Each structure stands twice: as C-alpha cells, then as structure tokens.
Amino acid sequence: MGVALGLELLAQGGELAGHLNRSAEGRRQAAQRLGVPGAADLPSLAARGPELWLLTVPDASLPEVVETLSPLIEPGQYVAHTSGATSVSVLEPCAARGAVTLAFHPLQTVTASPAPELFRGISIAVTPGTGGGAWEAGLRLAELLGARPFPLRDEDRALYHAAGVMASNYVVTLAWLARQLFQRVGIPADGALDALLPLTTRAVENLREVGIPQALTGPLLRGDLATIARHLSTLEEEAPEALPAYRALGGATVGLLTEHQLLPEATLSELEQMLAPPAPPEPSDPSTSPKGTR
Ligand SMILES: NC(=O)c1ccc[n+]([C@@H]2O[C@H](COP(=O)([O-])OP(=O)(O)OC[C@H]3O[C@@H](n4cnc5c(N)ncnc54)[C@H](OP(=O)(O)O)[C@@H]3O)[C@@H](O)[C@H]2O)c1
Incomplete structure (x- = not known):
C-alpha cells in the first residue's frame, strides 16, 4: 500500500x-x-x-x-x-x-x-x-x-472492513477452492485458473451491468434441489474440505433468494435445511459414561 x-x-x-x-x-x-x-x-x-x-x-x-x-x-x-x-x-x-x-x-x-x-x-x-x-x-x-x-x-470501521474482505479477498479464496476441485477432475492447476477466470469475470461484469439479484444464475436460483443434493454428497465424499464453504455460501444465497422472493417458500425452506451445517454430535451423557472417560 x-x-x-x-x-x-x-x-x-x-x-x-x-x-x-x-x-x-x-x-x-x-x-x-x-x-x-x-x-x-x-x-x-x-x-x-x-x-x-x-x-x-x-x-x-x-x-x-x-x-x-x-x-x-x-x-x-x-x-x-x-x-x-x-x-x-x-x-x-x-x-x-x-x-x-x-x-x-x-x-x-x-x-x-x-x-x-x-x-x-x-x-x-x-x-x-x-x-x-x-x-x-x-x-x-x-x-x-x-x-x-x-x-x-x-465505530463502523470493523463492519465496513469485513464487507471489503468478503468482496475482495474471499473471491481469491473461492477461486482457490474451485481450482482444487478442478484439479480433482484432472484439470492441471494453471489451466484450471484460466478456465475459471472467464466465469468469475462474467459474474462480476453481470453485477456491474444488471446488479443484485439479476446477476445471480445457477441451480440455487432454479430451485434445483436434486443438483444441490448431488453437490453436497459428492463434496462430502471427494472434497470434504470445501463443504463448509459451499454450505455457508449456499445458505447465504438462500438469504438473497428469500429477500427478493425468487423461489416459493417451500423450496426455500428445503434448500435451507439441505445447506444447514450438520448438527454437532450429541455430547455423551456423563451419567452413563464409564468412569474416567469424561
Ligand atoms: N494490501 C491491500 O490490499 C490493502 C488495502 C487497503 C488497506 N490496506 C492497509 O494498508 C496497510 C499496509 O498493508 P499492506 O498490505 O501494504 O501490508 P504489507 O504488504 O505487509 O506492507 C507493510 C509494510 O510495512 C513495513 N513495516 C512493517 N512493520 C513496520 C514497522 N514497525 N516500521 C516500519 N515499517 C514497517 C513493511 O516493510 P519492512 O518489513 O521492510 O519493514 C512493509 O513494507 C495496512 O494497514 C492495511 O490494512 C492494505
């Protein structure tokens, strides 16, 4: 700087x-x-x-x-x-x-x-x-x-800066995650970024040209539950490290769809449930645990 x-x-x-x-x-x-x-x-x-x-x-x-x-x-x-x-x-x-x-x-x-x-x-x-x-x-x-x-x-500086981090730094993180998935399907790292960049660039251009929510495309906007379910199960099996980010951003996208009333309520609530982070494991009942294992 x-x-x-x-x-x-x-x-x-x-x-x-x-x-x-x-x-x-x-x-x-x-x-x-x-x-x-x-x-x-x-x-x-x-x-x-x-x-x-x-x-x-x-x-x-x-x-x-x-x-x-x-x-x-x-x-x-x-x-x-x-x-x-x-x-x-x-x-x-x-x-x-x-x-x-x-x-x-x-x-x-x-x-x-x-x-x-x-x-x-x-x-x-x-x-x-x-x-x-x-x-x-x-x-x-x-x-x-x-x-x-x-x-x-x-007093607004931290909130303001968190927005900047999401709009800029996390775009790079998302490209890194997407590149990793491309590499899993055999696309080499350098070619992977080249292949992904027009997609990212177009999404940003769409934001500039038509704004939010019109720039949003894809299976969430279409309410394509089966496709989202396949993404989730494949990521769980083959790239579990990318799953929390996919779930978190999917959940945030449901927020966007809800705010702009782009899908029926039933579809939105089903998507929300699918994308919610899995519940943490129940803590074991201390009264039933064997001595010394608490
Ligand atoms: N990069 C961005 O995109 C960006 C955007 C907006 C705002 N900012 C802000 O700009 C500031 C700098 O960010 P940056 O990304 O440029 O960081 P950076 O790349 O780490 O550079 C920081 C510079 O400060 C020098 N430095 C570190 N400690 C020092 C000290 N005690 N005395 C004198 N010089 C020192 C370092 O040089 P030596 O190691 O040689 O001393 C280095 O050149 C931060 O406050 C950041 O929040 C950055």
Missing part, C-alpha cells in the same frame, strides 16, 4: 519527502520502485519536515509505530493510517503532540506489484480523528488520487 500510494501521488505531482522500512532490503526495494531515497530511521525522516505522515504498516504494527513517531511530531502535521478496521484513535499519541489525525482507507486491493492508476475512481473511507481540517485533508488526498472519499464513522 505504501509503495502504491507513493507512486500514484508522485505521478499526480505530489512530493514524497521519503519513506521508511524496518529492513535495509525493504528500504532498497521501495527506493528502487519509488525513485526517492528511503530514510534510515524515523528521526532522519522527521528532519525532512513532511506535511503528512502516511502510516501504511500492518494493522498490528500501528501502535508501536505511533509510539515511536509521536515524540517527533511537529504541531500541525497530518498523520493518517490506511488500515480498514483499526480505529483512528490509535493515532491519539500523535494527536496529543498537536497532529491532525485521520484514517484513510482506499477500498482497493493492492498486491506487491500494483497496477498504475489503481486508486482512480475507487472509494476511500475517511474517518477524521483529532484536530481541525482532518476531513478536508482526506478529501484533498483522495482527489489527488482521482478517488471518491466518503465519511466513515469510527
């Missing part, structure tokens, strides 16, 4: 005072990609007097980074983190030193090889923290990236 944002801000005429990694190798790679020398430590980065600190470290590292950074903060500097789920209050030690704080979360998936113009047209959730002008700073930064900022309440 740090390199992707840095590259895009530079491309839009922004100025990058520097960047920091923990490892010399990380610093070398970031400097090579950004074309801007990295700093050896926080004090030397602070000496460059940045207007804005963008903390793009993993969520769990934020408190430690904020603690190290806060004594170096100059009043009026902006400090933003890019975590989706983390409260803006994690930046409070910097706010206590006079910084204007905000959470700035690009709703985009960024790999180690980010594509150019990755932020153009996307949404960016901005949660203002402490200090005047935090929202305006988020707005300016988002506009520089060609993105659409929207305000997000701090």
